[in-house]
Amino acid sequence: MKARFFSSSALAWSWGLLSLSALAIGIFSLRYALPGMPFSLDLPSLALSPRPFVVHAVSASLALVLGPLQFVPAWRARFPALHRWVGRAYVLSIAVAWLSSLPLAVNAMTGAVAAAGFFALGLAWIATTGMGLARALQRRFAEHRRWMLRSFALTGAAITLRIYLGASMAVGIDEQLSYPFIAWLCWVPNALVAEWYLRRKGPTQRPQALQFQ
Template identity: 30%
Template sequence: MTSSNAPRWWRRPWIVPLMLVAGAFLAFAVPPYLTFDPAESRLEPPPGNDFYYPLLVAHVLFGTVAMVTACFQVWPAFRAKYRRGHRITGRIYVFAGALPAGLVGLYIGWHTAAGPSVRVANLVGSVLWIAVTVIGLRMARQRRFADHRRWMSRSFALSMSIVLSRVINIVATIVLTPQIDTTFGGSEALMKYSAVSIGAWGGPLLLLVLADFVLERRKAPKKPSGEPVTSPAPRRQGRPAAASR
């Protein structure tokens, strides 16, 4: 199904950069897990835990599905022209991406080796991702499409937060490295845990704030350009004149 009123992709200049960033991140992050070799993992499996690595691979693959389909979900031209495709990719995003990735993320987050702050951040992020996705799905089934878009925008923000978290982690590592001998008492491991914690909390929080900021701007009524500003009529002073008989 197509629509002649569908917005052109060049009127949404953030679509192409978004897809490029998502593609670059996935090209960097996913291949080591396609070998199914724990030695290639970017996260160190806890010793003696045989479930961690297979579930980590599942989390990465489900997350990949979520990121790819999410890009199409927020693409206005695709949503307007291909409504059936939007519904199909939406179901894939929910049932083969966000929900299973979030559920598996609870286990991965609980067993992280990056310390208690990162553990709590991962658990909170997974719970929020599951919750806003379920609410967004429920809104769609109730045909409350405006609410559906708002909640799925938050779900999209959380699905992309892993990218921003990695960027923040790199920046935090650069900033904190000179403080190893002072703030961290010579412990490089403590510095790394702190940098990862900043990224784990900062990525989801910043994107959720940004998503709600954009949503609030879209809700605000826009006044047509060139419309004259009218001031209220001045109140009359004194007693009103008597009506003539």
């Protein structure tokens, strides 16, 4: 019993840390929507596609901010209508973020390997989100929650991307060397961890990390 309590508590704390990270990064990235915001043109994608960059930054940030609360059972039970509307906003944000990411991926730093990584992330992101939406419309809510957890794991690439970029700079790895790997590392481990977690919990059980009230 004690071990089980510790496990649930640890998972709840992990989810809380993830939620705070998503909120902080999402709100910080929304600064691109401010008028007169100065931009650094060091990024090829920003220099070549400034409008898609801003649209992507804002829409992806909204998805990052909106996502975490959707998985808390007490929120869903107490505010079901609001849960549905926030869910629609989350899905719409991802659709816009995916479309606006396409020209950015083409112009990704360091070339084809990084571009392929971001293209693959976008396809996985829109596919998992679309499956989650479809299951909700079919009222298959247990499956809906599983697909949306996969979707948010990919939304969380915005967090892990920054972690890997910061870590590589801190240890002095050249960006030309690290960035192609980071374009894949920012999301593939997220997807694998989410899948491992869902398989461990089984097809019908509610994710343990989200059972805290």
